[in-house]
Structure formats: C-alpha cells, structure tokens
Amino acid sequence: MSEVQDELIGGLQTKAQAIREDIIKMLAEARSGHPGGSLSSVEIVTALYFHVLRLKSEDPQWPDRDRFILSKGHAAPLLYAALAERGFIPREELLTLRKLGTRLQGHPPWGMVPGVEASTGSLGQGLSMGLGTALAGRLDRRNYRVYVLLGDGESQEGQVWEAAMAAAHYRAGNLTAVLDFNGLQIDGPITEVMSPLPFPDKWRSFGWAVREVDGHDFQDLIAAFDWAKTIHDMPSMIIARTVKGKGVSFMENAAGWHGKAPDMKQTAQALAEIGAGTDFKGDNKHAE
Amino acid sequence: MQSKSSMREAYGRVLVELGKSCPDLVVLDADLSGSTKTKDFGKNYPDRFFNMGIAEQNMMGTAAGFALAGKIPCASTFAVFATGRAYDQVRNAIAYPGLNVKIIATHAGLTVGEDGATHQTIEDISLMRTLPNMTVIVPADAVEAVQAVTAAVAFRGPVYIRLGRPAFPDLFGDDYQFQIGKAAILREGEDAVIFAAGIMVSKALEAAAQLSVEGLDVAVVDVSTIKPLDRETIVKLAEKTGAVVTAEEHSIYGGLGSAVAEVLGEQCPVPMVRVGVEDRFGESGSPEELLDAFGLTSEHLVKAVHGVRDRCKKR
Numbered sequence: 347m348s349e350v351q352d353e354l355i356g357g358l359q360t361k362a363q364a365i366r367e368d369i370i371k372m373l374a375e376a377r378s379g380h381p382g383g384s385l386s387s388v389e390i391v392t393a394l395y396f397h398v399l400r401l402k403s404e405d406p407q408w409p410d411r412d413r414f415i416l417s418k419g420h421a422a423p424l425l426y427a428a429l430a431e432r433g434f435i436p437r438e439e440l441l442t443l444r445k446l447g448t449r450l451q452g453h454p455p456w457g458m459v460p461g462v463e464a465s466t467g468s469l470g471q472g473l474s475m476g477l478g479t480a481l482a483g484r485l486d487r488r489n490y491r492v493y494v495l496l497g498d499g500e501s502q503e504g505q506v507w508e509a510a511m512a513a514a515h516y517r518a519g520n521l522t523a524v525l526d527f528n529g530l531q532i533d534g535p536i537t538e539v540m541s542p543l544p545f546p547d548k549w550r551s552f553g554w555a556v557r558e559v560d561g562h563d564f565q566d567l568i569a570a571f572d573w574a575k576t577i578h579d580m581p582s583m584i585i586a587r588t589v590k591g592k593g594v595s596f597m598e599n600a601a602g603w604h605g606k607a608p609d610m611k612q613t614a615q616a617l618a619e620i621g622a623g624t625d626f627k628g629d630n631k632h633a634e
Numbered sequence: 635m636q637s638k639s640s641m642r643e644a645y646g647r648v649l650v651e652l653g654k655s656c657p658d659l660v661v662l663d664a665d666l667s668g669s670t671k672t673k674d675f676g677k678n679y680p681d682r683f684f685n686m687g688i689a690e691q692n693m694m695g696t697a698a699g700f701a702l703a704g705k706i707p708c709a710s711t712f713a714v715f716a717t718g719r720a721y722d723q724v725r726n727a728i729a730y731p732g733l734n735v736k737i738i739a740t741h742a743g744l745t746v747g748e749d750g751a752t753h754q755t756i757e758d759i760s761l762m763r764t765l766p767n768m769t770v771i772v773p774a775d776a777v778e779a780v781q782a783v784t785a786a787v788a789f790r791g792p793v794y795i796r797l798g799r800p801a802f803p804d805l806f807g808d809d810y811q812f813q814i815g816k817a818a819i820l821r822e823g824e825d826a827v828i829f830a831a832g833i834m835v836s837k838a839l840e841a842a843a844q845l846s847v848e849g850l851d852v853a854v855v856d857v858s859t860i861k862p863l864d865r866e867t868i869v870k871l872a873e874k875t876g877a878v879v880t881a882e883e884h885s886i887y888g889g890l891g892s893a894v895a896e897v898l899g900e901q902c903p904v905p906m907v908r909v910g911v912e913d914r915f916g917e918s919g920s921p922e923e924l925l926d927a928f929g930l931t932s933e934h935l936v937k938a939v940h941g942v943r944d945r946c947k948k949r
C-alpha cells in the first residue's frame with residue numbers, strides 16, 4: 347500500500363469513528379431509532395462521502411454532483427451524520443433527530459435536508475429512484491454517477507428486482523448499488539425469515555456486474571468503487587459483507603438492536619468502545 | 635389517571651386463543667411479527683404461521699390464495715404498508731373476489747410517532763373504505779380490538795382492522811358487546827354529538843366532560859365500524875342534536891368525517907365540523923406531541939363543538 351493510500355485509509359477510519367459516535371449520540375438523545383443497520387453501513391457511507399462522491403456542500407444542488415440514495419431509509423442517522431461531517435448541515439443539528447419540528451425526520455425527507463437525494467423509509471423503493479436519476483443523467487449528457495444503498499432484508503421486496511431488471515435492460519452503467527449484507531432483519535436472520543440468497547448469482551443473472559467485498563474494509567471498498575467506475579455497459583452491484591451493529595460489542599450481530607435506542611449506561615459503554623473522533627476532512631475536497 | 639392497554643398485545647393474545655377454536659386460521663406477517671404481536675401465534679402454531687419477509691404485496695397475494703383454498707388468513711404489518719404498498723393486491727386479489735382475508739394492521743395514524751411521515755398512514759381508512767366488499771373497523775380500545783378481531787374471523791368476507799401503536803385508554807368493560815356495523819353510543823346528549831373513532835373516542839369523552847361543566851350536554855358515539863356505516867344511529871343523533879363533530883386520527887379526506895358527511899348530506903344536512911389531519915403529511919415527534927400539533931386533542935374538540943353550535947345559532 348502506498349503512503350498516500352495509507353493516509354487516506356487512516357483518515358477514513360477516523361471519520362468512521364466520528365460518524366459512529368454521532369450515530370450513538372443522536373439515537374440516545376432521540377430515545378428511538380435504528381442503531382444496528384446504521385452502524386453496519388458506516389464504512390460504506392464514509393467511503394462514499396469522503397472519497398467517492400463528487401459533491402459541493404456549499405452547492406447541494408450542483409447539477410453534476412454524484413447522487414447517493416439511502417434506500418434502507420431507517421439508517422437515516424448515518425446519512426445525517428455523514429452530511430454533517432461533510433458540511434451539508436450543522437453538526438449541532440444532529441441532536442434534533444426525530445424531535446417535533448426537526449428537519450431530521452425519522453426517515454430521510456427529500457427537499458427538507460440539503461444533501462438528501464430522495465425520500466426513503468418505505469423499503470424497496472430506492473433502487474428505482476436511483477435508476478430514474480441515472481437515466482436522466484444519461485439523457486442530459488451529465489457524467490454524474492448514482493449510488494444506492496440497499497439492505498439485505500430489503501432485498502425481499504419485489505420492487506428491488508423489478509428495478510434490477512430495468513437497470514440491466516437500460517444498461518445503466520452509471521448506476522452502482524451497494525448491498526449491506528449483515529445477515530439480519532427485524533424478525534431474525536434473513537435466511538430464517540425469508541431467504542433472499544444467493545445474492546451474487548441472483549444479481550448476475552439479472553444482468554449486473556457483481557463484486558463481493560468486506561464492507562468494513564476501506565481498501566476493499568475503495569477498490570470496488572474504482573472497479574464500478576470502469577463498467578459502462580451494465581449496472582454494478584457491490585455486495586458488502588458487514589456486521590449489524592458494528593463497533594459496539596453488545597449490538598453486534600444482535601437482531602434485538604435493529605430498532606431500539608441505547609439507554610444512558612449503554613450509551614456510555616458504546617461511546618467508550620468507539621473512542622473519540624478527530625477533524626479529518628476527507629480527500630475529495632477537489633470538488634469544493 | 636385512566637388505565638391504558640395495548641391493542642397490539644391484545645391482538646396477539648386473541649390470535650392465540652382463536653388458533654385453538656379455529657383450525658382454519660392462518661397468520662401471515664411481513665418481518666414485523668414482534669411489533670404486530672403475531673409472533674406468539676407463530677410460537678404456538680408454527681405450521682400455521684408464515685413470515686413472508688419484507689414483501690407485503692406477496693403477503694397479500696398469498697393470503698388471497700389461502701382464502702381461495704378455504705383457510706381464514708389474517709395478514710398483519712404496519713397499516714401504511716398493508717393498505718398502501720399492497721393496495722392493488724388488496725383491491726384485485728382480495729376485495730374484488732370478496733375473499734375471506736382479514737387484514738389486521740398496526741401502527742396506524744400519527745401516533746406511530748418518531749418514525750415520521752413515511753410510516754404514519756393518514757389515508758388507510760379512505761383507501762379501504764372505497765373498496766367494494768371491504769368491511770372497515772377502527773377499534774377504540776383493547777377490549778373492542780379483541781372483539782373486533784373475533785367478530786372479523788367469524789364473519790365471511792374481507793375485513794380491514796386498524797390498530798394503533800401506543801396503548802390507548804381503556805373504555806369498555808367485559809360486558810361490552812361489539813357488533814360489526816353497530817356504532818356504540820357512549821354518552822347521550824342533546825346539544826351536539828361527536829362521532830369518533832380510534833384514539834379520538836377517549837378524547838371525545840374528555841371533551842364532553844369538559845363541556846358538561848359549561849352546561850352543554852354532548853353525545854359521544856364510537857363509530858368503530860366505518861364500513862358498513864351505522865347510518866341509522868348517525869342520522870338519529872344528528873337529528874336529535876342538530877350539531878355534528880367528527881373526530882379521527884386520519885385525514886379529513888376520505889375517512890370517518892367524509893363517511894358521516896356523505897350520509898348526513900343526503901339524509902339530514904346539519905352544521906358539521908370534521909376534526910382530523912388537515913391536508914398534510916405527518917412528521918416525527920412523540921405521539922402526544924403530534925396529536926397536540928395536529929389539533930387532535932380534547933381542547934380542540936371543545937372548540938369544534940363551540941364552533942359548530944355557533945353556526946347552528948346563525949342559521
């Protein structure tokens with residue numbers, strides 16, 4: 347690994363730590379919300395916001411920006427934390443999550459929060475919206491890329507596969523989906539509730555280019571995002587193996603932590619386990 | 635403080651009971667069995683419980699298939715997904731053939747709370763009410779919920795039952811007898827009538843108590859069956875009082891208020907005010923804060939009664 351690469355990955359790790367800390371604090375303050383699936387996607391979303399996406403936080407509507415759509419909208423705290431760390435919204439606002447009158451709704455609302463690219467929360471709909479946005483970009487001859495984050499339980503929705511079929515049919519090479527493959531949904535392991543496996547074969551047979559990565563390994567993730575950019579004639583799927591609740595020992599691999607906030611004691615323990623973040627700004631400042 | 639009970643817990647318990655006496659009962663859920671409380675049925679009757687995963691449309695279609703083969707399927711998930719996500723399946727596969735499917739949905743209305751607008755259905759009653767063959771029931775407390783579920787399972791045909799997320803104040807004793815299509819007069823009165831459903835029934839009773847201090851005698855009716863509507867009771871009380879308020883945790887378009895207005899407009903036009911969610915989506919907040927912010931409180935009902943009576947005087 348080069349020195350530059352080392353520095354980037356170190357920086358991303360620090361950023362991920364800060365975002366995990368934000369998530370725990372937000373949920374503790376809100377006293378409700380979804381820690382498990384927010385924590386499992388931290389590295390994926392950090393890599394996107396601090397390395398992959400071309401964005402201008404001072405111009406959230408910049409027409410050539412890359413788009414990120416959080417299809418698994420219940421991970422809203424993660425999205426808001428990333429947007430705050432990336433300068434789209436004030437960090438102080440994070441603690442208003444889920445409170446009456448806040449912009450930071452329980453599920454991401456389009457048009458209310460700068461940087462939120464689609465309203466999600468009803469599972470299974472993000473990939474379709476990503477596809478429409480990608481096809482519009484092609485029509486307008488803009489070279490932005492569209493990224494959509496899906497849950498593995500969410501993949502049980504039929505609409506996901508309707509979108510998969512359509513994206514391949516229209517050869518949406520500017521569309522990349524990432525699957526947070528943490529193996530759990532609300533009622534238990536995905537294989538026990540309603541198995542959507544095997545993922546790689548399904549996506550390949552639907553006409554997608556597929557790559558499998560460790561969803562907590564930045565090197566792996568960055569290589570996969572670089573790979574996705576080289577594919578122009580079909581949509582690409584990055585299947586990211588993750589751990590639900592990653593980074594907080596008692597939340598890891600525990601379905602019970604899907605949608606429940608930590609109490610004060612649990613919050614203290616979680617924050618101690620995560621450790622403090624610093625001020626890393628990411629390496630994609632070139633877009634600013 | 636009035637005692638409260640969870641309708642969802644009550645639903646979970648009665649399902650287990652019914653499972654004993656009704657071998658044809660099958661239960662379907664869509665990855666929310668811990669929240670809808672169908673989980674206990676699954677524990678007791680694992681071979682008659684089907685977790686369909688996060689796939690509500692397929693769940694409704696599968697329920698229709700069970701009904702085609704003579705089973706009595708209860709399909710549960712959050713109300714927003716049961717009615718909205720799977721609307722065409724409910725319409726074309728269940729309501730049109732009039733199949734014996736019970737859609738028993740939880741987490742309806744604003745009192746979903748912090749999850750916000752995406753999860754707060756304020757249009758489900760409207761969606762279900764306009765479907766021919768569909769019976770629509772909105773219980774006001776846990777006792778009524780249990781009786782409604784029992785009655786729905788005994789009834790032949792598609793039924794939609796709307797349950798809430800938080801515990802609701804207890805209203806009915808064990809002597810209460812719910813009947814599909816019958817509104818329950820909880821309080822007689824001469825000066826105005828409040829037709830209410832769901833959590834707003836207890837708010838209406840509170841409002842009537844406040845108004846009685848001012849010397850006003852206000853009737854309160856629990857219109858738990860929104861379809862078929864108890865026209866007779868509604869017209870009778872509208873005639874008697876001449877001043878009508880409706881109250882529901884639902885859009886003022888298409889729900890109880892609309893249903894009552896349709897009947898009274900044709901049979902007994904009197905001044906009327908619909909209390910419900912104005913034409914807007916919900917938002918995040920605690921259930922009580924939201925009821926307050928959206929004007930679904932007893933204070934608001936008191937004002938509505940005054941308003942409607944002022945209009946009566948001007949006539």
Ligand SMILES: Cc1ncc(C[n+]2csc(CCOP(=O)(O)OP(=O)(O)O)c2C)c(N)n1
Pocket residue numbers: 382383384386418420467468469470496497498499500501526528530531532590604664665666688715719
């Ligand atoms: C259409 C729809 N059905 C049900 C839900 C309720 N719900 C919220 S999160 C969730 C489980 C999601 O599991 P998964 O996609 O694996 O997410 P993760 O484990 O990554 O959090 C469910 C069923 C929903 N939000 N939308």
